[in-house]
Amino acid sequence: NDRYCVFGNPVGHSKSPAIHNTFAEQTGESLEYTAIEAPLEDFVGAWRAFVAEGGRGASVTVPFKEDAYRLCDSLSEQAQRAGAVNTLTLKADGSVEGHNTDGIGLVADLERQQVRLEGARILVLGAGGAVRGALETLLSRRPASLRLANRTAAKAEALARDFADLGPIQGGGYDAADERYDLVINGTSASLAGDLPPLPEDLFNEGAVAYDMMYGAEPTVFLAWSAERGASTSDGLGMLVEQAAAAFEHWRGVTPDTGPLHRKLRAELD
Numbered sequence: 001n002d003r004y005c006v007f008g009n010p011v012g013h014s015k016s017p018a019i020h021n022t023f024a025e026q027t028g029e030s031l032e033y034t035a036i037e038a039p040l041e042d043f044v045g046a047w048r049a050f051v052a053e054g055g056r057g058a059s060v061t062v063p064f065k066e067d068a069y070r071l072c073d074s075l076s077e078q079a080q081r082a083g084a085v086n087t088l089t090l091k092a093d094g095s096v097e098g099h100n101t102d103g104i105g106l107v108a109d110l111e112r113q114q115v116r117l118e119g120a121r122i123l124v125l126g127a128g129g130a131v132r133g134a135l136e137t138l139l140s141r142r143p144a145s146l147r148l149a150n151r152t153a154a155k156a157e158a159l160a161r162d163f164a165d166l167g168p169i170q171g172g173g174y175d176a177a178d179e180r181y182d183l184v185i186n187g188t189s190a191s192l193a194g195d196l197p198p199l200p201e202d203l204f205n206e207g208a209v210a211y212d213m214m215y216g217a218e219p220t221v222f223l224a225w226s227a228e229r230g231a232s233t234s235d236g237l238g239m240l241v242e243q244a245a246a247a248f249e250h251w252r253g254v255t256p257d258t259g260p261l262h263r264k265l266r267a268e269l270d
């Protein structure tokens with residue numbers, strides 16, 4: 001069997017093995033996918049050891065996405081732009097290719113839920129790694145505008161400059177998010193602390209969607225706040241499934257049906 005794994009630290013709660021083994025069963029691909037806790041100071045050693053034991057590819061999660069980026073011989077456009085890799089692939093010539101499917105996962109989850117991106121006015125909260133990973137794919141869908149708002153305004157401004165060649169993107173502080181939006185994506189980690197970024201009351205256009213990259217059994221404060229103001233809401237559980245599907249497709253050349261997994265993981269959260 002071909003071997004794959006997810007590297008993280010900690011990695012015990014990762015849903016990736018269950019997701020990829022379900023994809024393998026469903027598509028009839030014979031592979032084995034496990035979770036490996038790499039030591040914080042030696043990600044490269046863990047990857048090399050895995051390859052020596054027959055590893056063909058790996059998912060990479062916190063805190064190793066930048067380490068993974070640095071060890072690659074070649075990078076996809078998304079990975080290059082993200083400065084981070086969540087999917088490693090060992091090529092036939094022994095070289096390592098890095099890809100980043102986080103943005104593809106986000107956009108696939110939005111499109112699965114019939115959220116229109118083309119021509120939309122989009123607000124993205126945050127300017128960290130999670131947001132950087134999503135911008136290339138979001139801009140590829142040709143929104144009317146994409147505004148980045150962050151607690152540290154200078155980080156959002158710098159990030160917007162890095163992506164300005166790809167579309168109409170602007171960055172600033174929360175006070176600059178002074179229009180109405182069709183889609184508001186929370187890419188901050190504020191939800192983890194139960195915090196809500198300081199947002200104006202009249203943030204949403206008619207029919208707007210609020211999306212949080214985080215997920216849990218209960219809606220995040222951002223999603224609860226958004227629902228009270230009339231937005232449709234989605235958490236980031238579907239993004240997890242779709243980024244995995246994109247990685248699986250990249251490795252195996254077959255597209256899994258993600259529908260059953262979306263329902264199964266949702267049921268397991270409750």
Ligand code: ATR
Pocket residue numbers: 125126127128129130131150151152153155187188189190193195196197
């Ligand atoms: P990640 O990889 O999850 O994106 P990160 O790169 O550390 O993590 O970025 C965290 C993001 O969440 C940043 O945009 C951060 O804002 P700052 O750049 O101003 O630090 C944002 N963030 C974290 N905690 C927050 C809070 N309590 N309120 C508002 N924004 C918060």
